Amino acid sequence: MTLEQIAFIIVAIVTLVAGISVVTSRNLIHSALWLILTLFGIAIYYVFLNAGFFAVIQVIVYIGAIAILFIFASMLTRRVMQDTGPQTNSNWWLGALISLLLFAGIILIFVNWQGFTTSAPDLANSSGQISQLGLALVSPDQYLLPFELASILLVAGMIGAIFVAGEKKQ
Amino acid sequence: MNFLSDPVNFIANWLGNLLLGWGMSQSVVNVILTFIGAFLVGVFGFSLVIFTIWLERKLYGRIQDRLGPNRVGPWGVFQTFPDMIKIFTKEYITPIGADKVAYNLAPILSVSAVLLVWAVIPFAQTIVGTDVNVGVLYLVAVGGIGALGIILAGWSSNNKYSLLGAFRAVAQIISYEIPMVLALLVPVLLGRSMGVNSLVNAQSVWFVIMSPIAALIFFTSSMAETGRAPFDLLEAESELVAGYQTEYSGLKFGMFYVGEFLHAFTISALTATLFLGGWRGPWAEQIPILGVAWLFIKTFIVYFVVVLIRISMPRLRIDQMLNFNWKFLTPVALILLISTAIVDKLFFIYIPGFQIMDSLIPWIRAGVHLLMNIIIVLITVQILKSYRITASRVVAQPRPVAVAPEPPASVIS
Numbered sequence: 160m161t162l163e164q165i166a167f168i169i170v171a172i173v174t175l176v177a178g179i180s181v182v183t184s185r186n187l188i189h190s191a192l193w194l195i196l197t198l199f200g201i202a203i204y205y206v207f208l209n210a211g212f213f214a215v216i217q218v219i220v221y222i223g224a225i226a227i228l229f230i231f232a233s234m235l236t237r238r239v240m241q242d243t244g245p246q247t248n249s250n251w252w253l254g255a256l257i258s259l260l261l262f263a264g265i266i267l268i269f270v271n272w273q274g275f276t277t278s279a280p281d282l283a284n285s286s287g288q289i290s291q292l293g294l295a296l297v298s299p300d301q302y303l304l305p306f307e308l309a310s311i312l313l314v315a316g317m318i319g320a321i322f323v324a325g326e327k328k329q
Numbered sequence: 330m331n332f333l334s335d336p337v338n339f340i341a342n343w344l345g346n347l348l349l350g351w352g353m354s355q356s357v358v359n360v361i362l363t364f365i366g367a368f369l370v371g372v373f374g375f376s377l378v379i380f381t382i383w384l385e386r387k388l389y390g391r392i393q394d395r396l397g398p399n400r401v402g403p404w405g406v407f408q409t410f411p412d413m414i415k416i417f418t419k420e421y422i423t424p425i426g427a428d429k430v431a432y433n434l435a436p437i438l439s440v441s442a443v444l445l446v447w448a449v450i451p452f453a454q455t456i457v458g459t460d461v462n463v464g465v466l467y468l469v470a471v472g473g474i475g476a477l478g479i480i481l482a483g484w485s486s487n488n489k490y491s492l493l494g495a496f497r498a499v500a501q502i503i504s505y506e507i508p509m510v511l512a513l514l515v516p517v518l519l520g521r522s523m524g525v526n527s528l529v530n531a532q533s534v535w536f537v538i539m540s541p542i543a544a545l546i547f548f549t550s551s552m553a554e555t556g557r558a559p560f561d562l563l564e565a566e567s568e569l570v571a572g573y574q575t576e577y578s579g580l581k582f583g584m585f586y587v588g589e590f591l592h593a594f595t596i597s598a599l600t601a602t603l604f605l606g607g608w609r610g611p612w613a614e615q616i617p618i619l620g621v622a623w624l625f626i627k628t629f630i631v632y633f634v635v636v637l638i639r640i641s642m643p644r645l646r647i648d649q650m651l652n653f654n655w656k657f658l659t660p661v662a663l664i665l666l667i668s669t670a671i672v673d674k675l676f677f678i679y680i681p682g683f684q685i686m687d688s689l690i691p692w693i694r695a696g697v698h699l700l701m702n703i704i705i706v707l708i709t710v711q712i713l714k715s716y717r718i719t720a721s722r723v724v725a726q727p728r729p730v731a732v733a734p735e736p737p738a739s740v741i742s
Binding site: 161162186188189192195211212215216218219222223224226227230231234235288289 | 470495499
């Protein structure tokens with residue numbers, strides 16, 4: 160085994176254990192902490208794939224913003240230290256069924272996928288990757304439309320948040 | 330490669346060849362050298378703090394008309410060592426009901442978040458930890474981890490004041506990240522790269538000349554990120570005991586303390602690197618080790634300003650602090666970013682029309698950007714003037730509490 164494979168396996172085990180702990184942990188904040196570890200493992204996978212930009216964005220957006228927001232919200236809304244409610248409700252079997260079906264579907268697709276055996280094509284020079292990504296996002300024949308749609312969605316979300324949080328002037 | 334002009338790479342090459350000679354493969358040697366480098370940068374950061382703590386206490390003392398530490402060693406330079414021994418030998422106290430894992434993880438996170446920044450700072454043209462092509466974004470990501478450490482410390486201590494400190498920390502650190510990121514994008518625009526070392530290479534004219542507003546916004550918001558005076562609301566002694574670090578003792582408190590001092594030095598190094606030309610200086614390209622000297626001279630000048638501001642400014646109120654961020658810094662940073670992008674694009678469209686020497690172009694570009702910055706400053710000042718307080722509103726008539734009693738009639742007559 161090469162060093163890269165050993166690192167891959169270690170990160171995979173850590174990510175999976177952390178991912179399971181997110182749902183099994185009894186304390187809400189502990190779940191959020193395990194979630195941070197999971198997301199960090201995924202960021203390391205982006206590094207393995209030579210996608211440094213996505214790794215850093217993963218850390219900024221998911222850990223720096225979303226996970227901190229989770230922690231902050233649960234700190235504000237729940238009884239802070241002793242939050243150990245029941246973990247399941249009466250619909251647990253439905254959730255388990257749906258996730259099993261989903262998992263089976265993904266496995267079915269991956270078994271027939273040729274991508275495992277073919278090696279990935281070489282990337283362009285590493286310094287030009289970000290500018291290529293940027294150009295692809297704003298060129299009309301590539302990803303301009305999804306990019307602008309995402310922008311509109313975010314602006315709408317921001318306006319909504321300000322409206323909900325803003326003072327009602329009577 | 331000469332030992333005197335570039336000792337770090339010389340030693341690294343020598344060690345790499347030695348290990349290769351022992352029969353190791355190239356990838357293993359690279360891993361070992363990377364770990365040694367990371368270890369050295371970490372040790373370097375910590376030993377720098379030993380010095381900066383003394384420097385700051387001395388400056389603090391002199392400004393308050395005291396002598397400052399002056400007992401241990403000449404001018405008290407070794408004062409930090411007895412303090413270190415004291416803090417190492419103190420008892421660790423974990424409060425009842427604290428969340429043990431998070432409680433112990435928090436100081437480590439907040440120190441490591443600061444140390445991680447040093448991985449991308451180029452000390453000289455050839456002495457770079459890792460030249461990742463997304464260095465600027467990496468700085469932002471690492472800042473987020475520091476905020477996480479503070480939140481965990483506040484939550485896990487099982488203490489009201491700690492929790493209040495953590496709430497303030499989130500409000501402050503996360504909101505000041507926005508103008509900081511926007512100001513960081515201006516050097517990225519001007520230098521056409523996100524790698525920190527390529528940004529230094531692009532500064533044939535320092536970015537502080539091309540965009541003084543961006544430098545100021547970055548400096549101010551990173552001051553707020555460190556959580557020191559005048560932005561020390563997260564640990565405001567008069568209101569919150571010691572904020573998020575109330576319950577910490579011994580070395581765990583020491584780690585927060587070291588993290589804070591190292592953070593202050595780190596933002597000085599970042600300002601020097603991103604806006605003051607980093608290792609650039611006379612002969613820095615011929616003799617790389619000279620670049621380290623230039624970087625540290627610039628860093629210490631900025632650090633002196635940081636300390637000076639910390640000592641001489643009163644603490645802001647929380648509403649003033651947030652208003653300053655959301656109603657002043659963020660709009661200015663947004664306007665600056667947009668106008669920098671437009672001006673730079675227009676400059677490179679129209680410049681081939683004029684017959685100018687190639688060597689003059691960076692200076693003309695800097696002049697154009699400087700002019701735009703001055704115009705933005707003037708407009709901002711005009712707008713701010715319309716908000717100034719012209720007259721104080723009279724809320725009530727003064728009502729004297731104690732009135733001199735009327736003298737008895739017998740005295741008057």
